[in-house]
Amino acid sequence: xxxxxxxxxxxxxxxxxxxxxxxxxxxxxxxxxxxxxxxxxxxxxxxxxxxxxxxxxxxxxxxxxxxxxxxxxxxxxxxxxxxxxxxxxxxxxxxxxxxxxxxxxxxxxxxxxxxxxxxxxxxxxxxxxxxxxxxxxxxxxxxxxxxxxxxxxxxxxxxxxxx
Amino acid sequence: xxxxxxxxxxxxxxxxxxxxxxxxxxxxxxxxxxxxxxxxxxxxxxxxxxxxxxxxxxxxxxxxxxxxxxxxxxxxxxxxxxxxxxxxxxxxxxxxxxxxxxxxxxxxxxxxxxxxxxxxxxxxxxxxxxxxxxxxxxxxxxxxxxxxxxxxxxxxxxxxxxxxxxxxxxxxxxxxxxxxxxxxxxxxxxxxxxxxxxxxxxxxxxxxxxxxxxxxxxxxxxxxxxxxxxxxxxxxxxxxxxxxxxxxxxxxxxxxxxxxxxxxxxxxxxxxxxxxxxxxxxxxxxxxxxxxxxxxxxxxxxxxxxxxxxxxxxxxxxxxxxxxxxxxxxxxxxxxxxxxxxxxxxxxxxxxxxxxxxxxxxxxxxxxxxxxxxxxxxxxxxxxxxxxxxxxxxxxxxxxxxxxxxxxxxxxxxxxxxxxxxxxxxxxxxxxxxxxxxxxxxxxxxxxxxxxxxxxxxxxxxxxxxxxxxxxxxxxxxxxxxxxxxxxxxxxxxxxxxxxxxxxxxxxxxxxxxxxxxxxxxxxxxxxxxxxxxxxxxxxxxxxxxxxxxxxxxxxxxxxxxxxxxxxxxxxxx
Numbered sequence: 001x002x003x004x005x006x007x008x009x010x011x012x013x014x015x016x017x018x019x020x021x022x023x024x025x026x027x028x029x030x031x032x033x034x035x036x037x038x039x040x041x042x043x044x045x046x047x048x049x050x051x052x053x054x055x056x057x058x059x060x061x062x063x064x065x066x067x068x069x070x071x072x073x074x075x076x077x078x079x080x081x082x083x084x085x086x087x088x089x090x091x092x093x094x095x096x097x098x099x100x101x102x103x104x105x106x107x108x109x110x111x112x113x114x115x116x117x118x119x120x121x122x123x124x125x126x127x128x129x130x131x132x133x134x135x136x137x138x139x140x141x142x143x144x145x146x147x148x149x150x151x152x153x154x155x156x157x158x159x160x161x162x163x
Numbered sequence: 164x165x166x167x168x169x170x171x172x173x174x175x176x177x178x179x180x181x182x183x184x185x186x187x188x189x190x191x192x193x194x195x196x197x198x199x200x201x202x203x204x205x206x207x208x209x210x211x212x213x214x215x216x217x218x219x220x221x222x223x224x225x226x227x228x229x230x231x232x233x234x235x236x237x238x239x240x241x242x243x244x245x246x247x248x249x250x251x252x253x254x255x256x257x258x259x260x261x262x263x264x265x266x267x268x269x270x271x272x273x274x275x276x277x278x279x280x281x282x283x284x285x286x287x288x289x290x291x292x293x294x295x296x297x298x299x300x301x302x303x304x305x306x307x308x309x310x311x312x313x314x315x316x317x318x319x320x321x322x323x324x325x326x327x328x329x330x331x332x333x334x335x336x337x338x339x340x341x342x343x344x345x346x347x348x349x350x351x352x353x354x355x356x357x358x359x360x361x362x363x364x365x366x367x368x369x370x371x372x373x374x375x376x377x378x379x380x381x382x383x384x385x386x387x388x389x390x391x392x393x394x395x396x397x398x399x400x401x402x403x404x405x406x407x408x409x410x411x412x413x414x415x416x417x418x419x420x421x422x423x424x425x426x427x428x429x430x431x432x433x434x435x436x437x438x439x440x441x442x443x444x445x446x447x448x449x450x451x452x453x454x455x456x457x458x459x460x461x462x463x464x465x466x467x468x469x470x471x472x473x474x475x476x477x478x479x480x481x482x483x484x485x486x487x488x489x490x491x492x493x494x495x496x497x498x499x500x501x502x503x504x505x506x507x508x509x510x511x512x513x514x515x516x517x518x519x520x521x522x523x524x525x526x527x528x529x530x531x532x533x534x535x536x537x538x539x540x541x542x543x544x545x546x547x548x549x550x551x552x553x554x555x556x557x558x559x560x561x562x563x564x565x566x567x568x569x570x571x572x573x574x575x576x577x578x579x580x581x582x583x584x585x586x587x588x589x590x591x592x593x594x595x596x597x598x599x600x601x602x603x604x605x606x607x608x609x610x611x612x613x614x615x616x617x618x619x620x621x622x623x624x625x626x627x628x629x630x631x632x633x634x635x636x637x638x639x640x641x642x643x644x645x646x647x648x649x650x651x652x653x654x655x656x657x658x659x660x661x662x663x664x665x666x667x668x669x670x671x672x673x674x675x676x677x678x679x680x681x682x683x684x685x686x687x688x689x690x691x692x693x694x695x696x697x698x699x700x701x702x703x704x705x706x707x708x709x710x711x712x713x714x715x716x717x718x719x720x721x722x723x724x725x726x727x728x729x730x731x732x733x734x735x736x737x
């Protein structure tokens with residue numbers, strides 16, 4: 001099963017490599033990885049999506065917790081949560097397809113953020129399935145380049161991941 | 164307030180931290196630190212002949228004393244030579260602090276002379292690592308390093324120190340930090356009381372219980388409590404290789420150690436148990452054999468200080484995360500005044516175990532007859548007799564390691580010092596040096612083989628410099644015995660590169676360093692040679708003992724089988 005694990009990490013040199021290294025050392029899988037500073041300059045928030053059965057996920061969270069640089073973590077998939085990913089896509093936009101792309105962008109509630117005579121750059125946010133669906137819809141038109149951020153997430157309701 | 168250079172801070176910190184010995188080897192990036200060590204007398208630096216030996220010596224010291232071992236090496240090759248020793252300590256959860264010189268910080272990343280990213284290289288084999296970024300942070304970082312290395316589940320910590328951080332010209336305030344806090348590191352100090360109660364209820368109801376305890380009891384200094392608990396309950400106990408001595412092996416309740424080359428009765432008892440009480444052990448593959456066939460009828464209580472060890476390979480029915488010592492103490496207080504509910508079943512269980520014991524008694528190996536080559540097993544038994552079972556025994560890796568663990572009887576913890584997890588050849592001799600320096604009046608024996616010994620024999624020079632009187636028992640079978648055994652069993656005796664050709668004349672080699680060597684080839688020579696070797700505790704003596712090269716280690720678990728599936732000799736199996 002796919003899990004989204006969010007981690008508050010010491011904002012120290014090498015901290016990220018310890019997390020990433022752990023996954024490769026122990027033969028765990030990283031689907032997506034997303035990391036950025038938080039409002040507290042001493043902390044980064046890292047979100048990783050991984051696939052594994054309950055036993056594997058239990059080991060992943062235990063080993064992550066053992067890393068000295070990991071301050072706190074939560075498996076978001078254990079409860080209700082919001083999951084988002086941002087994607088920038090360059091698609092061909094020539095002739096009749098130019099309107100078609102615009103219509104599809106509207107349907108997906110995406111935005112065109114850059115334009116040239118031959119292509120559109122589209123920005124779209126949503127869960128991974130929505131982004132995949134958009135790529136599928138654009139495939140016949142011609143996808144030139146894709147940049148995805150990887151999943152970021154947060155729990156629904158009053159639950160807060162903080163120190 | 165005192166102003167000190169980074170290098171002087173390191174020397175002063177080590178003194179304030181109570182460090183007695185530091186094992187190391189100088190080089191460019193560590194020279195400021197060496198100069199600081201030169202100008203003080205509190206911390207004694209031991210100059211080894213190879214950095215790997217520094218880590219093994221510090222490791223041996225740590226295992227015997229329970230205090231963190233300290234290593235100082237230079238950047239680049241100095242640090243990479245230490246890697247095997249760091250990995251050895253990591254696998255066996257040994258507290259160690261490794262100070263590595265590094266090129267000057269402005270050169271880092273430029274492929275400077277003797278530069279390696281040692282923090283990167285060692286990342287998977289350390290508990291944690293630090294890079295010093297400003298001299299003023301040295302005291303706090305070092306304190307954190309010692310704190311992390313020695314608390315919770317212990318392990319090695321690497322501190323990378325760029326040369327400019329130790330420059331003698333720059334001085335900063337030094338205060339010894341008595342305490343440090345890391346917000347993300349809070350090792351558990353006690354187990355969950357509800358879980359412990361649940362475990363004790365299972366224990367009191369058990370019909371066929373077995374204690375299975377490991378290195379966590381030794382490093383957690385919980386041997387006394389364990390012995391008390393096991394005696395109170397009257398249950399059988401088996402330990403892992405790393406846990407040997409945590410319960411006296413001469414006691415009737417001790418079945419010996421378990422696993423691949425463990426005792427027949429231990430493995431049989433584990434397989435047939437209805438309750439396994441695992442404390443400070445990690446269900447390692449050399450113990451469990453095939454986990455899907457592991458102990459089919461047993462419920463499992465698993466106590467470990469490291470949550471990631473619990474349910475890692477074998478699912479625990481009652482997981483308890485906590486240090487062995489406090490959990491055992493809590494168990495004792497809950498058992499107090501109560502009796503086991505199935506005393507009859509326990510008696511039957513003991514009858515069964517004694518039956519297994521009886522089956523193998525006197526059949527473990529065939530002692531040599533006059534005129535035949537000595538058996539390695541009888542040599543270890545003779546070493547045990549001459550040292551009254553009280554020596555510190557270090558080993559290297561292979562057949563001799565298993566024979567040492569099988570035939571030397573340990574009644575105290577911290578006495579068998581062996582690389583159980585990583586299985587590092589070359590560990591035994593430098594580890595023995597580390598032990599001997601802190602226990603000069605005890606017998607310290609390195610039981611080794613001619614293959615392993617040659618990996619670290621340069622340390623004879625270190626022993627000469629510091630007058631280290633270890634005894635080296637070289638079980639010389641002229642082959643890499645364990646490799647050869649596997650080749651006999653699995654490769655139709657095709658002995659690919661397991662024969663040691665061109666062995667040195669060990670007698671002359673040892674004498675070249677000014678030490679005494681005794682060669683033993685016959686049974687008659689063995690006892691007098693050992694008497695002579697152990698006569699003076701402060702003299703290094705090397706015993707080159709020619710043993711039967713065809714001997715195998717048994718029992719040996721059948722690969723992918725259950726605990727009870729064992730080869731018992733070259734012709735018998737369960």
